[in-house]
Amino acid sequence: MTVTAPPAAAAAERRLPRPTGRPRWLSHSGLIIGGAIVAAVFVMAVFAPLIAPYDPYHQDLLARLTPPVWKAAGDWTHPLGTDHLGRDYLSRLIYGARISLTIGVGTAIVSGIIGTALGVCAGYFGGKVDSVIMFVVTARLAMPVILVALAVVALLGASLSVVMLTLGLLLWDRFALVMRGSTQQLRSAEFVTAAQLQGATVFQIFRHEILPNLINNLLVVATLEMALAIVLEAALSFLGLGVPAPLPSWGLMISEGKASILFEPWLITIPGVALFLLVLGTNLMGDGLRDVTAPQGRN
Numbered sequence: 001m002t003v004t005a006p007p008a009a010a011a012a013e014r015r016l017p018r019p020t021g022r023p024r025w026l027s028h029s030g031l032i033i034g035g036a037i038v039a040a041v042f043v044m045a046v047f048a049p050l051i052a053p054y055d056p057y058h059q060d061l062l063a064r065l066t067p068p069v070w071k072a073a074g075d076w077t078h079p080l081g082t083d084h085l086g087r088d089y090l091s092r093l094i095y096g097a098r099i100s101l102t103i104g105v106g107t108a109i110v111s112g113i114i115g116t117a118l119g120v121c122a123g124y125f126g127g128k129v130d131s132v133i134m135f136v137v138t139a140r141l142a143m144p145v146i147l148v149a150l151a152v153v154a155l156l157g158a159s160l161s162v163v164m165l166t167l168g169l170l171l172w173d174r175f176a177l178v179m180r181g182s183t184q185q186l187r188s189a190e191f192v193t194a195a196q197l198q199g200a201t202v203f204q205i206f207r208h209e210i211l212p213n214l215i216n217n218l219l220v221v222a223t224l225e226m227a228l229a230i231v232l233e234a235a236l237s238f239l240g241l242g243v244p245a246p247l248p249s250w251g252l253m254i255s256e257g258k259a260s261i262l263f264e265p266w267l268i269t270i271p272g273v274a275l276f277l278l279v280l281g282t283n284l285m286g287d288g289l290r291d292v293t294a295p296q297g298r299n
Contacts, residue, residue, distance in 0.1 A: 066082040
């Protein structure tokens with residue numbers, strides 16, 4: 001004897017969405033576009049010696065301010081033209097990707113370590129520990145980042161390491177706030193309670209139970225902080241207190257080209273577009289990671 005499902009149940013079963021087996025990230029256009037942009041810049045930075053047609057520091061005063069190839073006087077010898085010292089602009093643009101990515105990744109690592117440590121401690125212990133850490137976060141939020149960075153770099157001197165460490169010590173607050181909120185949700189989870197009952201130390205709970213469940217949030221915040229650090233480095237370099245010359249920083253290239261903005265606007269437009277695309281790609285990737293890792297699967 002066979003039992004047939006009621007017509008209503010059968011109809012409901014037919015309407016259920018069937019799994020396609022397609023990863024969620026493949027259906028998120030923002031994540032794909034942002035990841036492609038960041039990956040392209042990363043490849044350009046890693047293989048800069050093989051891609052760049054010239055030494056980015058080589059000067060040729062006889063070829064100074066050569067326009068890019070789409071201008072009437074341009075040619076394919078220097079596709080993106082040359083700067084005021086005759087340095088190939090395409091080569092400096094390619095090597096500049098190294099500076100931007102180094103600043104972005106280095107700042108995210110430094111600020112991530114500081115912010116994650118403070119946020120996890122505040123969220124797990126609560127009470128006075130949470131109050132003290134939140135007071136520190138509030139004090140940090142009261143500081144204008146760009147002004148403090150300008151003062152520190154002016155005092156210690158402009159260099160790649162000084163800029164990276166300064167930004168890393170100033171941009172940890174978002175990590176702390178996100179990690180604090182996530183840890184507050186995790187500390188009452190059953191697996192954390194089970195670890196406590198088994199006699200696990202606080203360090204073991206952090207290492208094996210808390211931190212592995214914070215990786216997704218950590219990656220999302222890290223991508224957003226990378227974009228902010230890249231913009232701040234460009235701003236510092238534009239003001240003359242960022243990466244020192246002759247390093248091919250995109251912000252420094254914009255600063256060097258501002259004197260000729262009325263006559264050779266491409267000196268600012270080219271590195272400006274590169275900076276815009278990298279920041280856009282990083283933000284799209286961060287937003288995409290947030291969406292595809294969310295439990296509700298936002299799109």
